[in-house]
Each structure stands twice: as structure tokens, then as C-alpha cells.
Amino acid sequence: MVRRIWGCILLGFCCLCYADGLTISVSHGQTIHTMVANRTIFLADPSVADLTTNNSNIIYISAKKVGTTTLYVVDLHGIVEMKTPIHVVNDVDELKEAISQIAPHENIQVVSTASNNVMLTGEVSSPDVAAHIEALAQNTMTNQGGSGGGGGKVLNFMRISKPAQIYLQVKVVELERDISHWLGLNDWSALYQSGSFGIFAASTMGIGTAAQMAAGAAGATTTTGIGSATWNINALIDAMDQNQLLTVLAEPNLTAMSGSKATFLAGGEFPILVPQGNISGSTTVEYKKFGVFLEFVPTLIEGDLINLKVRTQVSQLSTENQVELSGFLVPSLTTRTAETTIQQHSGQSFEIAGLLQNNIRDVIRKIPGLGDIPVLGQLFKSHNYTENKTELVIIVTPYLVKPSDQPLATPLDGISLKALDRTAYNHLVPNSYIME
Template identity: 35%
Template sequence: MKMISKIKSGFAATVLTAALGTTALVAMPGVAHAQSAKDAKLVTLAIGRGQQINLPSTITDVVVANPSVADVEVKSGRQIYILAKGPGETSIVATDAAGRTVYSATVRVGANLDSIDQMLAVAMPDADIKVTTMNGVIILTGTVKQPEEASDAADLVSTFSSGQAKIVNRIKTATPLQINLQVRVAEVSRSLSKEISGNLQSGKSGTNGSGDPYFFGLGRGRDFTTGSTVTFPESTTTIAGIGKLFGIDVEAAFDLSERAGLISTLANPNLTTVSGETAEFLAGGTFPVVTSSDNGVSVQYQSYGVSLTYTPIVLADGRISLRVRSEVSDISSQGAVRVGGLEVPATTTRMAETTVELGSGQSMMIAGLLSNQLNSSVDKTPGVGDIPVLGALFKSNGWRRNETELMIVITPYLVKPVSDSEIKLPTDGIHSTNDAERILLGKVLDKNGDKNRPMPTIAPAPAGGPEMGSVSDAAPALPQKNDKATAQAAVSGPGFSFDN
């Protein structure tokens, strides 16, 4: 029986060339030519499969470039078997005794495509998914109805390949799902401050060394100006008096002040994007921040306003996973600093960043704050300020209370486009008034008709799945009795009141 040598690697080919001498040197160029020949065949096999090749003439040598990908079993001089061993690509060349190329092929080994296609057809009969393998990489293409079907297909293929193959998922959704996110940032801040202070200032006729009159004072509270005209700070009630006590001129003032403030903030940004994409929104501006250094003065700009950034992913049964960041910031004089004679303002910020999952049209409070601050201070003259009743003239009392309640609520919607005629803008129906309307009626702008803008349109739930929003919404308990105690208990909730 004629022996056929099989070369499995480049190193073995070098050793064989040195052993065969001149004959091998003539044969090897033929092998190199076969590897680059245009008529080289492409053999695609699944791991663990094989293919029989019938040759047109008798061969004497077989070269396998990468034996870890595929191997060759020689049955006879005119018949070989190609066996797939591992993922990848290799070349096989078979030559005769004269060094002529009898057979040349590129062998591509990957996962069992037939089994993968059958598995996907059973698991997802309505999906149109194509599978391609190359060099240990499985590429999934096609279209599905729901985004979760694409991830399910990738998981099935990864499990089938035992996690050894790299999965490239290029499956697209037939109809891209769009999500509109509405954010409500509601804040109420209340403040109440009270101050009670007494001033007592006395003097005696006479001058000091400089010729100026001299006075002595006890227990200063709020400063005031003496003379023919007396001025007091705003928002105060001052009781003043001037007289003599033991031959000494005495000027006294008793100040009362109370100030209440209320700040309400409501921001309602909303933004629409496609599932899996990130969207950003900013309504505000920038203010300059001046910084000084050895090289001079530089100006940087700080953003403020209402911003919204979120990334939605539509999950099974229409539920939505949201990575959301919402921020509301304002310029504030509190905390401002002075740099080089210029005042650099500060900003007050309300921000929340989190990841939640909820259904279309469902709302969730992602952040909240309930703050109650109380400050009280007493300034007095030691000893004299502790005297009952009379000591009130020698001390100052300050009391301040700040209360803040903040809530951030988000509501996502699966939405679909509408016709242009169904969209109403804030400027619809607004026109400038004429001179007669401005002068006689006091109108600056006139708006005709009811231009209520529609809410987002909720897309229908996926067919065949459970009803969207299967999570039951908690309904608020209503008062059962029409009495004052029950009604007061029913409306009680987070917050503060100055009535207590």
C-alpha cells in the first residue's frame, strides 16, 4: 500500500523540506500556489462534523495549516475525510508525487447552524433571525417584534455554544418603541423669622479731648440713628423714647420684627427618545464665574436651569427600565463669595439620579425631602440682661424657622407619533392687541379659543402578554365620616404648618 505523508503545521513542513532535499524544494512552491489559488474551495463545517472528499487523482502529501481547527483522515490515495475540531478557519492542501496541487480548500468551522436555526424556530416562531458564524464569532441578524426577544435569542445561542463563542447581536426591532418621560419637580419652602431687641443709649453734656460729645451704651440690639431724624430698618415696629434719668439723657428703642416668606417651585420637563438610546434636555442658561490666579483673571460659565437625562429600555410586557437624572438649579445670593471685588453667586440645586422599572403610564416618586430647621439666638448684656422685665431693654432675641418639602415624580409613556394637526402649541391663538385694547381694556396679548394640549398617547400593550400595568395602583383612602376629626386625619400628610 502506498504511504501518504500528512503535514499538520508549518514547523513540520520545514522539517520535511530539509529531509526531502531538492524534490521537496520543487514541490513546496506548488503548495504555496495552491493556498492562493482562486479555485480553492470553501468548506463550512460545524464542530464535531465531517465531510468526505473524493479526489480526481492520487495524492501523496496533505498539509493542514491549523490542526486545532480541522484535521484530515486519509482513507486512500483518492479519498480523504475533513473533520471539524474547533472554531476558526484553516487551509488544507493535497498534492501528488510531482508536487502538483490536487485539492485545495479553506475550512471554516463554527457552531452547528442547523441546530441553532431549529432551536430559534421552536423558541421564537414569529421572529426572523439569521445566524452566521465566522472565526468563533456568532452573528445574529434579522428583526423581532419586541426588544426582549433580541436579548432572549442571544441568551439561547450563548447557552447552546456553552459560552465558548462570542455573540454579536445585530437584531433590530421591527417597530422602534419610543418612550416619553414626564418629570415633575415640586417644592414648597416656607420661612418665618421674628426678632425682639432693645437699645439703651445715654449721654451727658460734655466733650472728650477731641471736642466730640461722649456717650455710653448698654445692651445694643438693632442699631438706630439719633438726632433730629431717626430712621429704622424696614419690616420693623419700633417703640422709641427720649428723656432724663438721674440727670442723664437717655434714649431707648424697643424693636419688633416678624417676616414670613413662601417660595413655590414647579418644573415639569418631558422628553421622548427611542428604547435603548440616551436623551438630554436643558432649559436654563449660564452665569460667569470669575477666578483669579497668578496668570490673571479667567472666566468660566456655570450652567443652571432645568435639565433631564434618561436612558429607557422597554422590557417584557411593556414595562420600562429607566436610568434617569433630573436636576433643577437656580442662582442664589446665599453662599455667594467675593473674589477681587466681584461677587460670585452660588446655586441651589435639587437633583435625583436613579434606576427604576415601571409600566407605561405609571408614576413613581423617585426622590423627596422634608426639612425643618429652627434657629434661635439671644444677645444680651451680662448681668443687666438677666433682670426680669427691665432686662428686655438690654438684650436681643432672634428666632427663625425654615421648612422645605420637595418631591420628584416621574411618569413614562410608550408613545406613537400623531399627525401634525393634533399637536397644539403654546403660541396657538395668541396675537398682539391693538392700541384700543391696550389702552381701554389693559390687554397686552389676546388668546382666542381653548387650546388645551393633549397628553402623550399610550401605545397599545404587546399582543399575547399580560395586561400592561399589572401592578395594582394604591388608591388613596377617602374619609367615611363627614366630621371634622375624620376629615382632618384624612388630609394629613407630609409637610409643615405654622398654625401649631
């Protein structure tokens, strides 16, 4: 009787030990002790793990693949002695060791889940370190049959201790087509074909043909030149602007965190009438955007190397397929989209050209008010553009910027002026007041 009581107590203690289940890595094993030797044991899903026993009180569990199953132990009377969840997860010991070798000073935690995922948490010093660790985790899971084999994913929850910020300097310019003669390019149209997207590095403008320039654009450097002379592309644009060789239509400056999105719209909105189905004859006004829409996603890779995803969408008003609603003509939209990914160092530039089709010039004459929209309105008013003598070009230069650790100050900070001098200064400079 005493032995039976002690057996029940030990059985209850054993069940409590495994109440939360067991977690085993793939290709690893675990032993489970039971109180009854003569019993029936089985797994709900034998494809996840194997079990063996030597008719003693010990059960050997070996993990086969990522997943979850349940171990049942039933005694001779059909009573369930034990019901224990078995969680099989990826083996992350190898990954932890590899991370400690390539990034010994980073605080990274690696957790494997029963859903075949690996979570990366902690804080790293730079985005390129985070990218290397994530790539290492992806490769390790693939070798284990996880990501790409078993559907598992690497969940990146790592934080950057000092997040990188990318400053995008954008110049929207109207460029003279015959400027190729000044630059020594014989075939400018090969580079800027109206109506076709072109994205390339704006750096190798030298003596030669535009086709040669386009072919070498992928390996371009950050400057332009003729012979041995070189310029920074933005300085060259400013010089051309001063000499009326081009017109700068807009200079938006965008700043985005590494991996975040920055957008810019050169265009406007036009109203359309939308009938209301529930009220007879009732309409509302809805505004649709049109123009040149740019979307940038800059990501700092390593050092000052920036990976830049560029998405360009051009929506042009068209008189084709226009409809009439309540006596008003509503123009249609023609939309074209291009996406690309480029890599360049901080301070290097690339250009986007050939955005607008030739028929936009006919649309300008047919649809009033296009000359009043921001940025593109000035282009549409240009006589040279309507005469097909100029081209719309967008030049983008990303810069890696870092916030200052020291408080920023103006040149006037810390200046102490006498009352008379302060009064005179405030009188000479309206809306500026210097206090002691």
C-alpha cells in the same frame, strides 16, 4: 500524456471549487476530493479542525471549535496541490429552529461568522420579541462555548417594524416637609434625607410610617391613598399645588424612542477663566454646567412594562477649594452621581429626593446670581427652602405612546365661513386666519 493533461485540468477545476474556502459548523464535517492519492496533507491550525484520510482521494474534515485554518495538500514532488481556507462557525441550525418556534411570524435571519459572532438581522414586531430572540441567541452561544466561553458576541441588528415611544412626564416640585402630618406619615425624614439620593415608587402613600412606605416601595402600585381612597400621583400633585402645599418649579416633557436616551438639566452654567499657556497673561472664558442632571433610558419590555435606567448627577457650586484667577473668585463644584434601573408599567410614577445637601443653603447666601438660574433659581429664592422647611422632589411618570395612523386635525379643520364671518373671527383672534 493525455492522462497527465486531464489530471492538470481536473486539478485546476478542484482548486477553483475550493478557492473561497469551506465553511463548516462546529461538530459538523465535510469531505474534500483530490486528484492525487499519494500526497501529504496537513492543517495550519489543528486545534480548529481535524482531518483524516484513508489514502484515497477523499479527505475528511471535522470542525472542532470556532476559528479559521488552512488545508494544504502537497504532492510527492513538493508541489502544493491545494491551499484551501477552512472557516469554522457556530452551529445556528438549533437557534433558527428555536426562533421559528417562539416567533413563527417574524422575519429573522441568523448568520454565524468566523469571528465567533452571531448576527441577528431582519424585522420584528415589538421590542420584547427582539429581546427574547437576543436572549435565546445568547443562551445558545453560551451552551456552544461561544459568548461567555469563547469571547463571541450576539450582534443585534434587528429592526422594530413599529418602534415604541416613551413619553416621560417630569415634575420638579418644592414640597412642604410637614405635609407628612396631612398624609399621616410620622417620619418624613426617613424618606427624604437631605444630601442622600432616594429613588422609589411614588405610589403607596398611606397611613403609616415613612420607613414602612420606603420598605414597600418596590412593590408599589400606580396610585396613592389613605384608607380606601386612592388618587393618581400627578392629580395629587396638582391638587397640592392648588392648595399651596407644594410649588411646581418645572414640568418638562421628554419623549424618547425605546432604548434611546432622554436628558434634562435643572440648573445652569457659570463662567470660569481658563489661562492660555501659549500667550502670557491671556485667558478665555469657559462655561461649566451645574445643577441637577437627569438621564433616562426607557426600554419597552413587554406589553406596557417599561424598563427605565435612571442616572442622576448633582453638581453644586461650593466656596470650598475656590481659586482666584485674574482677580476673580472661581467657585468649585461638588458632584455626586447615582444610577439605578427600575421596572414599572405605563402610567406608574417614581420619585427622586434628597438631591441637594444642607450646605447648599449656605452657598446660596455666599454666591450671588444663583437665584436667577432656571428651575433651581426659584427654589433658592424660597424662604421656606432656605429655612429647611421644604425639599426638592422630582416625580417621573413614563407613558407608552403610539403615533396615530390617521392624520390629526384641529377642531377648526373643515370649517367654511363666509367672508364677513371670517373677517370678524380674524379680527377677534389675532394671528389666526381661517381661509376658505
